[in-house]
Amino acid sequence: MTAGKKKPEHKEPETPGIERTLRDVAEEQLARSPKRSPGMEGQTPEQLVHELSVHQIELEMQAEALRSAQNALEESREKFLDLYEFAPLGYFTLTDKALIAEVNLTGATLIGVERKKLLVARFRKFVSPGDFEQWDRYLIRLLMQDNNQSCILTLKRGDGSTFPARLEGIRTNGFDGIISVRIAISDITDIWQIEALKVSETRYRRLFETAQDGILILDAGSGQIVEVNPFLIDMLGFSREQFLGKKIWEIGLFKDIVANKENFEELQRQEYIRYEDMPLETAGGQRIAVEFISNVYMVSNKKVIQCNIRDITARKRVEDALALTSKKLNLLSGITRHDINNQLTILLGYLKILENKQSDPTLIEYFLKVSNAAKRISAMIRFTKEYEEIGVHAPTWQDTRTLIATAAKQAPLGQVVVKNDLPAGAEVFADPLMVKVFYNLMDNAARYGGKITTIRFSALDRDGDDHLIVCEDDGEGVPQDEKERIFERGFGKNTGLGLALSREILSITGITIRETGEPGKGARFEMVVPKGMWRNAGEGIENDSGKKEAGT
Helix, strand or coil: CCCCCCCCCCCCCCCHHHHHHHHHHHHHHHHHCCCCCCCCCCCCHHHHHHHHHHHHHHHHHHHHHHHHHHHHHHHHHHHHHHHHHCCCCEEEEEECCCEEEEECHHHHHHHCCCHHHHCCCEHHHHECHHHHHHHHHHHHHHHHCCCCEEEEEEEECCCCCEEEEEEEEEEEECCCCCEEEEEEEEECHHHHHHHHHHHHHHHHHHHHHHCCCEEEEEECCCCEEEEECHHHHHHHCCCHHHHCCCEHHHCCCCCCHHHHHHHHHHHHHHCEEEEEEEEEECCCCCEEEEEEEEEEEEECCEEEEEEEEEECHHHHHHHHHHHHHHHHHHHHHHHHHHHHHHHHHHHHHHHHHHHHHCCCHHHHHHHHHHHHHHHHHHHHHHHHHHHHCCCCCCCEEEEHHHHHHHHHHHCCCCCCEEEECCCCCEEEEECCCHHHHHHHHHHHHHHHCCCCCEEEEEEEECHHHCEEEEEEECCCCCCHHHCCHHHCCCCCCCCCCHHHHHHHHHHCCCCEEEECCCCCCCCEEEEEECCCCEEECCCCEECCCCCEECCC
16 A cells, blocks of 8 residues: 555455455465465365455554654654754755755855855855855865864855854765765854954953053943042052942042032033043042043943043143243243343444434444344344244134234235135134234235235145145245245345244144245245144034034
């Protein structure tokens, strides 16, 4: 009886139809067999029919058992196919030429390509080019060895994206002797991310423990301290237990608790604060000055605050000493300039008296030279005052059109016209003495430009996000061999200090200046303003974090 056919109904041996059938078979068997088989001697046809009926029942029961086993096998096969198709691993069967012969649904999903398009494709096509050599070595190991082989590769999906994968493979030999390779593939992106996080945490912990700044980690909601590094413990003299679980204003670092609470509330709102000079008190009662910087950031979906505390007490002492020294020097130089100017005024007065009283016209030239020398000395003293002020005040954003307009009112231009073509709202980040630069350029052009009629200021973009501020005139220009010397201190027909001073002022914020005009066709001064030192206050201004801010 074959599997799949309808199971015959069971009938008792005494059924007449079956008896006749079995009796006929038995009689026919007895007639054909002159000699009966052992055990059948002396049996009547009825006995033989009965025995055959028993055998028939046994056969039917065996057939039923076979059908049940076949059904169970089919169910097991279907379950296996379901497990195979939807297993968490991608299963690939490759030929000895590394062509894909079979792949489950999970494998096709991992690669992101339809199964029918994967079949007969070369598996190397889905290996990241950087891992070709490693894949080739792995395939050779699989084909040459009988045991399981593992490997980690970067695989490439159909859309070009990549993912790290673990491959577990083994060689198989078919009944026909054909060699194939079966590989189980798992995406280990999450594992790699966890490992990377562990490495990152280890590095952070190492930096935290060895940092040469004090570090506090606070809960952003409550303000309680959850971690403190050894450097801060040594710096302030409080124990670790005195920090942990306390709020920052409960330790005794700050005497003004109300102000400290307000600072914490401000930090919660702004998520960043910085105090360049904050007073703290150590466990021993010593007052120190610190730079205090706090940031809010996320850790495991929870906001925390990191406070970096740097002791600047020694630096403050040095800065205060330098400030005092500078103040004394400025006072000394101011008094000295004042006294020298007084003596020069007296000298010039007496020279004028002597010039008026002398009767020898040949001495007039000498009186004029002495007077000019005295005036040059006076100009040099004024320069020392201006040079002393360079870098004293912090650079600021300054409107270039306003600076040029102010300088044009002060410069001795005579009939020379100043054209201001700089765009409205254009600002440069420079020393407050920037107006002196424009004044010196105008004064220099008016003095030495010859038949000059116009000075023009304009701005140009440059490659690399730099900007140019250009000052050009229609005068005689600068000789080729003097283009760099004009910026040297002392060079020139007057004091020779104007352009040297201008270069120093510009250098405070990295601005450079050079003369590029054509001799005989006018002077041209180009000031290169680096990226970040130029903006248009009328447009969005990019801050340090890359966000747009409104211009001011």
